Amino acid sequence: MLLLIWKxxxxxxxxxxxxxxxxxxxxxxxxxxxxxxxxxxxxMELSKQRMGADIVIVPFGETLEPSLLLFGGAxxxxxxxxxxxxxxxxxxxxxxxxxxxxxxxxxxDCHDIGTKNRMIGYDPASDWILAPWLKKAHKTEIKDDExxxxxKVPVWTQNKISILGKWYNIIAIAEETGTTxxxxxxxxxxxxxxxxxxxxxxKKVWDRMGPPSGLISTILVKVDDDxxxxxxxxxxxxxxxxxxxxxxxVKKRIADQFTVFAILIGGIGxxxxxTSLLHLFSRFYTLxxxxxAEWGLYLAFGAxxxxxxxxxxxxxxxxxxxxxxxxxxxxxxxxxxxxxxLEAYQSFPFVHPSWGFLASIAIxxxxxxxxxxxxxAWLPAYQGSRIDPSTVMTRGEFD
Amino acid sequence: xxxxxxxxxxxxxxxxxxxxxKVSFTLAKGTAIAIIGxxxxxxxxxxxxxxxxxxxxxxxxxxxxxxxxxxxSYQLAKLRGQYLGFVFQRxxxxxxxxxxxxxxxxxxxxxxxxxxxQQAKDLLERFGLSHRLDHKPQELSLGQLRRIxxxxxxxxxxxxxxxxxxxxxxxxxxxxxxAECLLTARTEGAGVVIVxxxxxxxxxxxxxxxxxxxxxxxxVYNNAAS
Numbered sequence: 001m002l003l004l005i006w007k008x009x010x011x012x013x014x015x016x017x018x019x020x021x022x023x024x025x026x027x028x029x030x031x032x033x034x035x036x037x038x039x040x041x042x043x044m045e046l047s048k049q050r051m052g053a054d055i056v057i058v059p060f061g062e063t064l065e066p067s068l069l070l071f072g073g074a075x076x077x078x079x080x081x082x083x084x085x086x087x088x089x090x091x092x093x094x095x096x097x098x099x100x101x102x103x104x105x106x107x108x109d110c111h112d113i114g115t116k117n118r119m120i121g122y123d124p125a126s127d128w129i130l131a132p133w134l135k136k137a138h139k140t141e142i143k144d145d146e147x148x149x150x151x152k153v154p155v156w157t158q159n160k161i162s163i164l165g166k167w168y169n170i171i172a173i174a175e176e177t178g179t180t181x182x183x184x185x186x187x188x189x190x191x192x193x194x195x196x197x198x199x200x201x202x203k204k205v206w207d208r209m210g211p212p213s214g215l216i217s218t219i220l221v222k223v224d225d226d227x228x229x230x231x232x233x234x235x236x237x238x239x240x241x242x243x244x245x246x247x248x249x250v251k252k253r254i255a256d257q258f259t260v261f262a263i264l265i266g267g268i269g270x271x272x273x274x275t276s277l278l279h280l281f282s283r284f285y286t287l288x289x290x291x292x293a294e295w296g297l298y299l300a301f302g303a304x305x306x307x308x309x310x311x312x313x314x315x316x317x318x319x320x321x322x323x324x325x326x327x328x329x330x331x332x333x334x335x336x337x338x339x340x341x342l343e344a345y346q347s348f349p350f351v352h353p354s355w356g357f358l359a360s361i362a363i364x365x366x367x368x369x370x371x372x373x374x375x376x377a378w379l380p381a382y383q384g385s386r387i388d389p390s391t392v393m394t395r396g397e398f399d
Numbered sequence: 400x401x402x403x404x405x406x407x408x409x410x411x412x413x414x415x416x417x418x419x420x421k422v423s424f425t426l427a428k429g430t431a432i433a434i435i436g437x438x439x440x441x442x443x444x445x446x447x448x449x450x451x452x453x454x455x456x457x458x459x460x461x462x463x464x465x466x467x468x469x470x471x472s473y474q475l476a477k478l479r480g481q482y483l484g485f486v487f488q489r490x491x492x493x494x495x496x497x498x499x500x501x502x503x504x505x506x507x508x509x510x511x512x513x514x515x516x517q518q519a520k521d522l523l524e525r526f527g528l529s530h531r532l533d534h535k536p537q538e539l540s541l542g543q544l545r546r547i548x549x550x551x552x553x554x555x556x557x558x559x560x561x562x563x564x565x566x567x568x569x570x571x572x573x574x575x576x577x578a579e580c581l582l583t584a585r586t587e588g589a590g591v592v593i594v595x596x597x598x599x600x601x602x603x604x605x606x607x608x609x610x611x612x613x614x615x616x617x618x619v620y621n622n623a624a625s
C-alpha cells in the first residue's frame with residue numbers, strides 16, 4: 001500500500017510539490033520563531049536573574065539605546081566625572097554602585113582579534129554585575145595586563161591575547177549572556193583609560209571634559225529592596241547632570257517589543273500553516289471525489305473502506321512529513337539568518353538554545369505537522385471509505 | 400458443492416424504476432454464462448450485484464452458499480477479495496502504476512503482494528507483454544491495456560470471474576484472444592459470467608441469457624457444463 005501511496009503522489013507531482021512547499025514554509029517559520037523565541041526568552045530570563053542593576057546612569061544627553069547600555073558595554077564614547085559615583089552612592093535607598101568605562105569598538109582598528117569586540121573598564125572591587133557570569137572565582141582586583149573575555153571573543157591561545165599590540169593575560173572567560181557582554185573584553189579601569197587616552201579621535205573629548213583618568217562612562221546602581229525607585233531616581237538627578245535609566249522599564253519595553261515581534265511573526269507562521277492545512281484539506285477533499293472510480297476499483301479488488309481511508313490519510317501524511325522535513329531545513333537557515341540580524345542590531349539579549357531543545361522542537365514539529373496533515377485528510381478519507389463500490393462500473397476513465 | 404454463485408429472485412429498483420425483476424440463476428464451477436441485452440437494460444447493474452458491488456432491493460445473493468444479505472461492507476470486501484475477479488468494460492488501469500504493478504494491485508489489498516510478483520510476470524508473459532512490464536498505461540495500446548486488465552483479474556485465481564463487455568471496441572483478432580483467455584479460466588474450475596453484445600463470444604459460453612424488461616431469459620443452451 002505504501003507503494004500505491006508513493007506512486008500516486010509522484011503521479012500528481014506538481015500538486016504534491018505545491019502542498020509540500022506551503023507546508024515547508026509554514027514549518028520553517030514556526031521552527032525559527034520557536035528557536036529564536038526560546039533564545040531571547042532565555043536571554044531575558046538570564047538578564048533578569050543575573051543583571052542586578054536596577055538603575056543605569058549615563059552621561060546627560062546620551063542618546064544611545066538604553067538596552068545596549070543595560071545588557072553590556074555599548075561602544076559609546078560618552079563620559080562623566082568619576083566623582084559622581086560617590087554622590088550616587090550617598091543617595092538614600094542606593095544599596096550598591098559600580099562604575100564602568102567604555103572604550104571604542106575594536107572592530108575598526110584591532111588587527112589582533114579583528115572582530116566587533118569592545119573593551120570595557122570595570123571596577124572588580126565594587127562590581128556585582130559581571131561576577132555572576134564568571135566561571136571561576138570572582139576577582140576583587142584586576143591588574144593592568146589582565147583581561148576577562150566575553151564568551152564569544154575569539155582566542156587562539158589559552159592564556160594570552162594581543163589587543164592593539166599589547167599582550168594581556170586571560171584570567172577568566174565569562175559565561176554566555178546573550179548580550180553585547182559576550183563580545184566584550186573586561187580590563188581594569190586604568191587600562192581602559194590608558195587605551196582611549198592614546199586615541200587621537202577623542203582628543204576633543206579630553207580637552208572638554210578633562211583627562212580619562214577622571215572620567216567614567218556609566219554607573220550601575222542597585223537599590224534597597226524597600227526603596228522607592230522613582231524617589232531614588234529623582235534624588236540621583238539632584239547629585240549632578242546625569243541620565244538615570246530604570247532597568248525594569250527597559251527590560252519590560254524590550255520584553256514587550258519582543259512579544260509583539262513574536263506574535264506578529266508567529267501569527268504569520270500560524271496563518272501559513274493554517275493555509276497549508278486548508279490547502280491540504282481542499283486538495284484531498286477534491287481528490288476523493290475525482291478518484292471515486294479508483295476507490296471503487298480498489299473496493300472491487302477486495303479493499304475495505306478502511307484501506308481506502310488509509311491510502312488517503314497515508315498520502316496526506318507523506319506530503320506533510322516531507323514538507324515538515326524540508327521546512328526544518330529551511331527553518332534552520334531562517335534561524336541562522338535571524339541570529340545574524342539579532343547579533344547585528346543586538347536588540348534583544350540572546351542565549352543559543354541547546355541542541356537538545358532544537359532537536360525536541362524539530363521532532364515535535366514533525367509529529368504535529370504530520371498529524372495535522374493526516375487530520376486534514378481525515379474527512380476526505382472518511383468520505384472515500386464510504387464510496388459506493390459500484391462506481392467502478394459506472395464512472396468514466398480515471399486519472 | 401458445485402454452485403459458486405446463486406441469485407434468487409433479485410429485484411433492483413431506482414425509485415419507481417424497476418431495473419431487475421425476479422432474476423434467478425446459478426453459476427457452477429467450470430462453467431461460463433453469457434448475458435446479452437440492449438444497452439441500458441440493466442446488465443451492468445446485474446453484474447454489480449453479482450460482484451457484491453451493490454445490493455439488490457430484494458432477493459438473495461449467495462456466494463459459495465454464503466448469503467450476503469447479512470454481511471456488512473467489511474465482510475463484503477473480504478468476500479470480493481477471496482472469490483471475485485473483474486474484467487471491466489474499460490481497462491480501468493491505474494495510471495500512476497506500471498503494467499506489472501497494475502496486475503499486482505489486487506494482491507496488495509489482501510496482503511499478498513510480495514508473493515505474487517512472479518505470477519504477475521508469468522501472466523503478462525502469457526499475454527505477450529513481458530517486454531512492457533515497466534510501462535505506464537498511457538504508453539500502451541488499447542489491446543495491451545485490455546490484456547493487462549485480464550491478467551489483473553486472473554492473478555489471484557478467483558473462483559468467480561465477472562466480465563463486463565470484455566471485447567467491446569476490440570478488433571476481431573484481439574477480441575478472440577481475450578475471449579479465449581476468459582473462457583480458459585473455466586478449465587481451472589472458475590465460473591465465468593460475461594456481459595456482452597458480441598454474439599460470437601456469447602456463443603462460446605455454456606449458457607446464454609437475455610436480459611429483457613428486467614428479467615433474465617435463457618435463449619441459447621450451447622453445451623453441457625463441464
